[in-house]
Amino acid sequence: MTGTERKEDGEDVKKEEGEPKTDDGEDKKSKDEECAASEHKDKFNPSAYLDCFYKSASEDTAMQIVLFFLPGILYRLPEKVRTVLDLGAGPTVYLPIALRQRAESIYTSDYAPANRDTLISWIENRSTFDWDNVCKWIANIEASMETGKQMQEKTRKLMRAVLDVNVHESPVVQSVVWKEKDSTPVPEKFQVVSTVFCLEYSCETLEGYFRAVRSACSLIEDGGYLIQGGVLDATTYNFGGKTFRCHRLKQAHILESLKANGMGTTAEQGYKFITHDDIFLLVSKKI
Numbered sequence: 001m002t003g004t005e006r007k008e009d010g011e012d013v014k015k016e017e018g019e020p021k022t023d024d025g026e027d028k029k030s031k032d033e034e035c036a037a038s039e040h041k042d043k044f045n046p047s048a049y050l051d052c053f054y055k056s057a058s059e060d061t062a063m064q065i066v067l068f069f070l071p072g073i074l075y076r077l078p079e080k081v082r083t084v085l086d087l088g089a090g091p092t093v094y095l096p097i098a099l100r101q102r103a104e105s106i107y108t109s110d111y112a113p114a115n116r117d118t119l120i121s122w123i124e125n126r127s128t129f130d131w132d133n134v135c136k137w138i139a140n141i142e143a144s145m146e147t148g149k150q151m152q153e154k155t156r157k158l159m160r161a162v163l164d165v166n167v168h169e170s171p172v173v174q175s176v177v178w179k180e181k182d183s184t185p186v187p188e189k190f191q192v193v194s195t196v197f198c199l200e201y202s203c204e205t206l207e208g209y210f211r212a213v214r215s216a217c218s219l220i221e222d223g224g225y226l227i228q229g230g231v232l233d234a235t236t237y238n239f240g241g242k243t244f245r246c247h248r249l250k251q252a253h254i255l256e257s258l259k260a261n262g263m264g265t266t267a268e269q270g271y272k273f274i275t276h277d278d279i280f281l282l283v284s285k286k287i
């Protein structure tokens with residue numbers, strides 16, 4: 001995310017709220033606790049994350065770019081999608097909401113218990129975070145007349161399960177922590193796997209990134225699709241007084257990892273890659 005991206009050439013790209021100054025004028029970032037990517041599990045604060053990046057879609061450039069380009073990526077999916085998994089959703093639900101018109105069954109997931117609890121609280125309509133601003137932004141781009149409440153109600157009805165996942169373990173799905181009903185099936189593979197700001201944030205090396213992509217692709221049915229979003233060239237991101245290290249992703253890593261996992265990377269194969277300000281979104285079909 002663009003809260004703060006420290007690039008190795010020493011250039012800092014910061015948005016104001018991601019870099020508050022202390023009263024004595026000292027750079028607050030210098031007091032941030034530095035965390036390894038693996039520490040997302042215990043050190044991720046869902047409320048701080050949502051407040052920093054999702055309170056108003058217009059506050060975070062990365063979010064703006066993702067939400068702006070998402071409909072252009074999603075319209076490349078089949079009109080009806082049987083199953084979707086949002087992999088590494090964090091505490092967020094904007095992808096299920098943006099997919100509500102196409103998806104028949106939506107599964108969501110994360111690595112951090114606190115994020116999974118936040119996802120469950122939204123599904124059970126006891127969320128403490130107000131998604132209305134993000135819904136308005138999505139509705140605007142879709143030219144939809146639905147209210148945020150209607151969009152969320154429609155999406156909630158599609159939610160089937162919340163999964164504990166780790167893209168560095170096999171199997172990736174470690175357990176099912178919430179299900180709509182006892183009888184709700186959880187597929188081993190999904191027609192669509194979406195994953196935004198997760199794969200390069202889950203690791204700090206190229207090897208780790210390749211493993212994460214392999215894991216994501218292993219969850220896609222043959223002929224299914226990957227929707228991937230993320231950030232190029234960042235080595236950290238920060239919010240709520242913590243700085244998480246991540247893999248410095250290059251476009252070449254994305255292409256190499258998709259090809260290695262049998263995913264389309266040409267326009268003829270339905271591949272589409274959109275990038276703006278180092279934020280990217282792509283759709284790739286498993287061939």
Ligand SMILES: C[S@@+](CC[C@H](N)C(=O)[O-])C[C@H]1O[C@@H](n2cnc3c(N)ncnc32)[C@H](O)[C@@H]1O
Nearest residue numbers: 040088089090111112165166167196197198202
């Ligand atoms: C920057 S957040 C992105 C959340 C959300 N997808 C979004 O677009 O805002 C990174 C997410 O990756 C998850 N993550 C980190 N390591 C992971 C792993 N090994 N397996 C799966 N998810 C992981 C974190 O728990 C966190 O929710």
